[in-house]
Amino acid sequence: MANKRNATLVVVLIIVAVAAILVWRPTVLINGIQAAGLYASIAIPMGLILGIVHIVNLAHGEFMMVAAYVTYMLCIATGIDPFLAMLPVALVTAVFGFVVYKLTIKQALKSPELNQLILTFGIGISLTQVANLIFTSQTRKISFDYVSASVDIGDLSFGVFKFVYIVIAVLMVVGLRLFLTRTTTGKAALAVGQNPRGAAIVGIDVDKTYGFVFALASALLGMMGAVFITTSSIFPAVGSPFTMKSFCLIAMAGIGNIPGILGASILLGVSENFLKAFRATRGWADIVFFVLIITVILGRSIKGKKA
Amino acid sequence: MILDVKKLETGYGKLQVLRGIDLSVGKESVGLFGPNGAGKTTLINAIMGIVKPWKGSIEFEGAQIGNLPTHMVARAGIALVPQERELFPGLSVADNLELGAAYVPRGKDIIPKQLEIVLTLFPILKERYKQFVGTMSGGQQRMVAIGRALMANPSLLILDEPSLGLQPSIVAEVFDRLSILKKEIAILVTEQNVRESLKAIDRGYVIENGAVVLEDTAEGLAKNPHVVSAYLGI
Numbered sequence: 001m002a003n004k005r006n007a008t009l010v011v012v013l014i015i016v017a018v019a020a021i022l023v024w025r026p027t028v029l030i031n032g033i034q035a036a037g038l039y040a041s042i043a044i045p046m047g048l049i050l051g052i053v054h055i056v057n058l059a060h061g062e063f064m065m066v067a068a069y070v071t072y073m074l075c076i077a078t079g080i081d082p083f084l085a086m087l088p089v090a091l092v093t094a095v096f097g098f099v100v101y102k103l104t105i106k107q108a109l110k111s112p113e114l115n116q117l118i119l120t121f122g123i124g125i126s127l128t129q130v131a132n133l134i135f136t137s138q139t140r141k142i143s144f145d146y147v148s149a150s151v152d153i154g155d156l157s158f159g160v161f162k163f164v165y166i167v168i169a170v171l172m173v174v175g176l177r178l179f180l181t182r183t184t185t186g187k188a189a190l191a192v193g194q195n196p197r198g199a200a201i202v203g204i205d206v207d208k209t210y211g212f213v214f215a216l217a218s219a220l221l222g223m224m225g226a227v228f229i230t231t232s233s234i235f236p237a238v239g240s241p242f243t244m245k246s247f248c249l250i251a252m253a254g255i256g257n258i259p260g261i262l263g264a265s266i267l268l269g270v271s272e273n274f275l276k277a278f279r280a281t282r283g284w285a286d287i288v289f290f291v292l293i294i295t296v297i298l299g300r301s302i303k304g305k306k307a
Numbered sequence: 308m309i310l311d312v313k314k315l316e317t318g319y320g321k322l323q324v325l326r327g328i329d330l331s332v333g334k335e336s337v338g339l340f341g342p343n344g345a346g347k348t349t350l351i352n353a354i355m356g357i358v359k360p361w362k363g364s365i366e367f368e369g370a371q372i373g374n375l376p377t378h379m380v381a382r383a384g385i386a387l388v389p390q391e392r393e394l395f396p397g398l399s400v401a402d403n404l405e406l407g408a409a410y411v412p413r414g415k416d417i418i419p420k421q422l423e424i425v426l427t428l429f430p431i432l433k434e435r436y437k438q439f440v441g442t443m444s445g446g447q448q449r450m451v452a453i454g455r456a457l458m459a460n461p462s463l464l465i466l467d468e469p470s471l472g473l474q475p476s477i478v479a480e481v482f483d484r485l486s487i488l489k490k491e492i493a494i495l496v497t498e499q500n501v502r503e504s505l506k507a508i509d510r511g512y513v514i515e516n517g518a519v520v521l522e523d524t525a526e527g528l529a530k531n532p533h534v535v536s537a538y539l540g541i
Contacts, residue, residue, distance in 0.1 A: 063409035142466030187402050191395040198310045201355065202455065203410035304319075 007141045021274065028273045030158050036269030037165030040262045041224050043246035044172045045217035051256040052193035052213045053115055055105055061239030061244055063218060066127060067093045067225025069135060075142055075229070082144075086226045090219040097218025101211050102282035109210070124243065131236035141233040162231060172220060173259050189213055193256065248293045268292060308333050308352070308366075309463050309493045310385075315363035317353050323350040326517040327363065332463065335355070336485070338504050338511035338525070340538055342411035346517040347497040348390060351467050355387050356380045368462065382411050382536040386461035391469045392452040396441030400432050402452055403440050405450040407458030414459040425454040428484055464488065470503065484509045501538040505529050513538075 021028050046060045070092050071085045089171075104123060110115050111271070147161045180186040192199040192209045200206050249268070253260030271288045275281040310332040318324040324346045330337075339347050352358045354365055356377040365373040372380055381387075386407075395403050408414035408421055410532055428431045429450040435443060442516055449469060465496065469485070470478040478500060486507045488494065498504040505511070511528045513521035528534045 184405070187398065187406060188409065190398060191402075191406050194395045194397050195393055197357075198389075198395060199406075200357075200377035201381055201387050201389065201393055202407050202459065203378050204406070205378045205410075 018270075021270070025274075025277050026156055028277050029270060031276070032270030033166055033266060033268070034159075034162035035273060036265040037163070037167070037169045038228075039242075039249060039269060040169035040247055040265035041165055041172055042221070042242045043249040043261050043265065044169065044176070044258060045221040045224070046243075046246045047250045047253070047255075047258055047261050048176065048217045048220075049214060050250055051258070052189055053105075053109075053210045054193070055109075056113075056120065056247065057105075058117060058120040058243055058247075059100075059127060061241065061243035062124040062127035062222070063093065063097065063239070064221050064225040064228065064242060065131060065234070065236065065239035066096065067222040068220075068229050068238065069131060071226040072140055072142065072234060082142075082226045082230050086223045088155060089226045090222040093222030093225070094215040094219035094284075097221075098211055101214040105214070106207065106210070112143050122279040124240065128236045128240070135236065137235055137237075139233040139235045142229060146228050147230055164227060168224065168227065169262055169265070173262050176258055185212075217283040245289065248289065252293050252296045264296075309365075309368060310495065311366040312350070312354070313364045313366070315350070315353060315365065316361045317349065317358055318361065319349075319358065323361075324517050325353065325499060327512070327516070328519055330497050330512055330519065332493050334493055335509040336489040336496065336507065338501075338508040338528075339495060339497040339514060340504075340511060340528075340534075341497075341514035342537075345514045347514055348467055349517075350397055350514070351387065351465055351495075351497065354380070354385065354465065378410070381459065384411070384413055384459075384462045386411075386456035386459045386464050388449075388452045388456045388464070388466045388469060390471060392448050394440045394448055394451055394455070399437050399439060400443075400451055401436050403455050404432070405479050407455035408460070411459040411461075414461075417460060418458070421458045425457050427490055428457070428487065429454055446473050449473060449477075449481065453481070457488075461492060463493045463495065466494065468497055468499060470498060470500045478503055501534070 004246040018029065042061070042064060046057060049055055049057055049060075067089055071082055071089050074080065074085045074088065075082055100123065100232045104119060108119050111119075148159065149161050150157055150159045178186075180190050188199065189209055189212070191202075192204060192206050196206045199209070201307070228234075249261050249264045252268075269287055271292060272285045275285045275288055308331045310330075310375065312328055312330040315325050315328045316323065328346070328350060329378050330350070339350070341347055344432065351359065353360055353368075354372075356372070356379070360373045363373075365370060367380075367383060367385060370383070372383060372385075375383070377382070382437050384497075395406065398406070404422060404425060408418050416419060431447060432450060432454055435447065440448060453466070453469065456466075466485070473481065482503050485494065485496070489509070494508075496504060498507065505525050505528060508525050510524055511522070512519050513528070513534065521528070521531065523531060531537075
């Protein structure tokens with residue numbers, strides 16, 4: 001009962017806080033949700049891999065960087081829009097993810113976790129350096145008119161294009177949920193994540209499932225990378241901050257909790273933009289990310305100790 | 308013969324566990340007895356492709372399965388109820404049962420029929436159909452594990468210590484269900500509870516130190532002085 005009352009209290013507090021921010025500084029909420037969509041849609045594929053293959057892919061942000069460069073070249077060469085490039089890029093990154101899995105990660109599945117971390121970390125650095133050699137460290141950007149679309153409500157004027165990220169994040173959450181709970185392949189993937197031994201015993205090919213999940217996550221990330229170039233310049237190291245942030249969001253949500261990643265992203269996106277709204281605290285915005293994560297993980301540990 | 312194991316030797320790393328096992332299972336139910344560490348679970352792991360044989364052969368329905376990976380052994384028609392159950396705790400009873408059949412050629416086209424058999428055998432699973440398996444008691448999980456194995460429509464069902472950690476009334480229930488099953492499929496069962504399982508089996512092997520020391524019918528084993536003193540404790 002006490003738990004239920006606490007939960008209700010938290011929900012009420014959140015609603016009050018959101019309402020207060022909405023009235024007082026509406027841009028905090030708007031920018032916060034736009035940022036949250038970006039964080040979540042990059043973190044969700046990583047969460048999928050961590051939940052099922054149990055690998056922390058520290059090359060995750062670099063995978064997205066690869067997708068962004070592939071999109072960039074495709075758009076420059078053919079003149080098509082990044083949104084049209086989403087499908088072909090997803091195909092390319094799916095194959096890329098699958099090959100990386102087969103050649104490297106598969107060989108390390110039974111190794112100690114530290115070795116797996118070093119392996120994916122190394123893959124990330126290699127990808128950045130290869131991008132550096134091919135494209136140099138120069139930043140690249142294609143401008144699109146529709147990115148600057150804005151809306152005026154009363155005195156308030158804000159860009160709406162970046163809401164595309166929250167739409168992508170919600171589509172990913174809903175799509176993955178349907179796939180994982182309604183299809184046999186999806187259920188088998190969940191089963192492999194929960195108990196690979198048990199899955200093999202009922203005839204599920206665990207290795208094939210891992211390869212498939214890696215390819216699927218890389219495809220989702222590829223689509224994300226395609227859209228990413230509409231709002232951001234790209235350079236070889238553009239992906240690395242997202243690796244860290246994605247990992248933190250997953251840690252905050254709890255492994256295997258994909259909708260939770262979206263929730264954690266919104267909390268962080270809004271908090272960050274809340275600090276950015278004031279001149280005095282602007283520089284603290286990046287720190288809030290890690291303060292919140294430390295708080296949540298400490299809180300969970302203390303709660304775990306009590307129980 | 309459905310299963311024919313010949314001169315099987317295997318182990319873990321450099322540690323040899325099985326030292327030349329000969330064992331066969333026809334259309335019958337066969338018990339596998341022996342002290343902890345004798346090699347019962349290792350033998351099952353070798354049949355399932357979880358550990359690879361060093362020497363000897365494992366033949367199932369006329370084909371060599373000794374070097375197949377676990378999922379291919381399962382698809383060939385051997386279903387295992389592991390000692391640790393190895394269920395999917397975050398999935399419902401319904402999903403656990405469905406996955407028992409979904410990847411096995413001889414089971415996946417007859418899921419509704421198999422489901423009816425399993426739910427008739429274990430009516431409690433019908434009541435808990437939508438419940439997450441991780442929230443169920445050990446005895447109920449054991450029933451899910453047996454049900455999941457049966458869903459595959461196996462020609463050989465292997466049960467590793469099906470009564471482990473169960474209260475006596477449920478043990479009796481599990482063996483009761485097994486004796487219904489043995490008319491339909493070949494069964495290989497390992498069991499600490501020798502007294503209960505002798506009622507449910509046709510034939511049995513006693514394994515000690517990785518080798519078969521005794522092989523007899525259930526009646527023969529029940530009268531054998533070694534079995535009586537070492538396993539029945541009379």
